[in-house]
Amino acid sequence: MLKIAIPNKGSLSEDAVQLIREAGYNCRRYSRELIVMDNVNQVEFVFLRPRDIAVYVSKGILDMGVTGRDLALDSRSDVAELLPLGFGRSSFAYAVPAGSDLTPDGFEGLRIATSYPQLVIEDLQRREIDAEIIRLDGAVEISIRLGVADAIADVVQTGRTLVAAGLEVVGEPLLHSEAVLVARTRDIERQEAVNTFLERIRGIVVAREYVMVEYDIPKSMLEMACVVTPGIESPTVSPLSKEGWVAVKSMSRLRDVNQIMDSLTKIGAKGIIVTDIRTCRI
Numbered sequence: 001m002l003k004i005a006i007p008n009k010g011s012l013s014e015d016a017v018q019l020i021r022e023a024g025y026n027c028r029r030y031s032r033e034l035i036v037m038d039n040v041n042q043v044e045f046v047f048l049r050p051r052d053i054a055v056y057v058s059k060g061i062l063d064m065g066v067t068g069r070d071l072a073l074d075s076r077s078d079v080a081e082l083l084p085l086g087f088g089r090s091s092f093a094y095a096v097p098a099g100s101d102l103t104p105d106g107f108e109g110l111r112i113a114t115s116y117p118q119l120v121i122e123d124l125q126r127r128e129i130d131a132e133i134i135r136l137d138g139a140v141e142i143s144i145r146l147g148v149a150d151a152i153a154d155v156v157q158t159g160r161t162l163v164a165a166g167l168e169v170v171g172e173p174l175l176h177s178e179a180v181l182v183a184r185t186r187d188i189e190r191q192e193a194v195n196t197f198l199e200r201i202r203g204i205v206v207a208r209e210y211v212m213v214e215y216d217i218p219k220s221m222l223e224m225a226c227v228v229t230p231g232i233e234s235p236t237v238s239p240l241s242k243e244g245w246v247a248v249k250s251m252s253r254l255r256d257v258n259q260i261m262d263s264l265t266k267i268g269a270k271g272i273i274v275t276d277i278r279t280c281r282i
């Protein structure tokens with residue numbers, strides 16, 4: 001039976017459960033269960049603190065897990081990233097009081113508060129800077145005002161928490177993070193049950209990034225239309241009963257869809273319809 005870890009709380013938990021459920025697995029908790037069995041698919045889902053997931057996976061106790069890239073790297077566990085999952089996106093950056101001229105290269109001898117000490121230790125080593133790490137569990141942004149740190153390194157998403165604390169990001173982010181599916185080694189992909197899980201999850205992740213674009217266009221403009229919507233292999237082109245016209249169907253990137261519709265309209269496309277894709281294999 002495949003054993004897969006899911007975050008039991010925090011920013012990644014809900015989205016991880018939703019993704020795995022959309023991929024056809026039963027991993028719904030009704031209360032505070034630590035384990036949910038999916039007997040149909042022969043998978044055991046184990047609910048763990050996201051910070052601990054890479055540790056269990058690296059020791060081979062669990063086959064795979066959903067965690068944050070930042071958490072996996074900070075744990076220094078030997079795990080491989082099988083698939084980025086497209087949610088829980090954030091950066092990990094230094095921040096200092098707004099308006100101060102402190103930069104990371106000037107952190108020598110200062111106190112840096114963080115919940116991700118390994119990431120910071122490694123970055124400071126690269127910069128050859130000797131600073132004191134103050135390890136905190138959360139609410140790191142308040143630590144400067146409370147006098148325990150001079151600078152912080154923390155997760156930044158919208159940046160609102162930093163602004164509310166009177167801080168600003170300084171320097172390039174140490175890391176761009178998102179939720180990831182991790183395993184002990186990439187060799188694990190050779191196992192059939194693992195591959196099935198991976199492909200089902202990938203189907204949902206990819207489907208969320210694409211839409212299906214359908215439209216009618218004069219045959220004379222088909223070549224240009226295929227440049228605008230090249231699809232994955234190539235677009236599907238079907239005849240229309242109207243002489244000189246064809247219908248085109250093509251997967252396109254969700255983020256480009258409005259520009260695509262503008263371009264198609266300019267070259268004479270009619271009846272453009274865009275629909276979501278639930279899941280896919282490409």
Ligand SMILES: Nc1ncnc2c1ncn2[C@@H]1O[C@H](COP(=O)(O)OP(=O)(O)OP(=O)(O)O)[C@@H](O)[C@H]1O
Nearest residue numbers: 009010011012050068070071088089090155157177
């Ligand atoms: N505001 C956020 N937006 C997106 N991702 C976030 C955010 N805060 C934390 N994360 C990501 O969530 C993971 C950390 O999860 P964790 O559950 O430990 O902390 P949390 O989300 O801050 O929850 P809590 O503070 O309730 O324990 C990391 O991968 C981190 O990058």
Ligand SMILES: O=P(O)(O)OC[C@H]1O[C@H](OP(=O)(O)OP(=O)(O)O)[C@H](O)[C@@H]1O
Nearest residue numbers: 138139140155156157158159160161162
């Ligand atoms: O850039 P933002 O959109 O403001 O998000 C970033 C904040 O979100 C998380 O905090 P959380 O609410 O989990 O509290 P915590 O600091 O106690 O972990 C993270 O640790 C940052 O503090």
Ligand SMILES: [Mg+2]
Nearest residue numbers: 010137138139
């Ligand atoms: Mg937090």
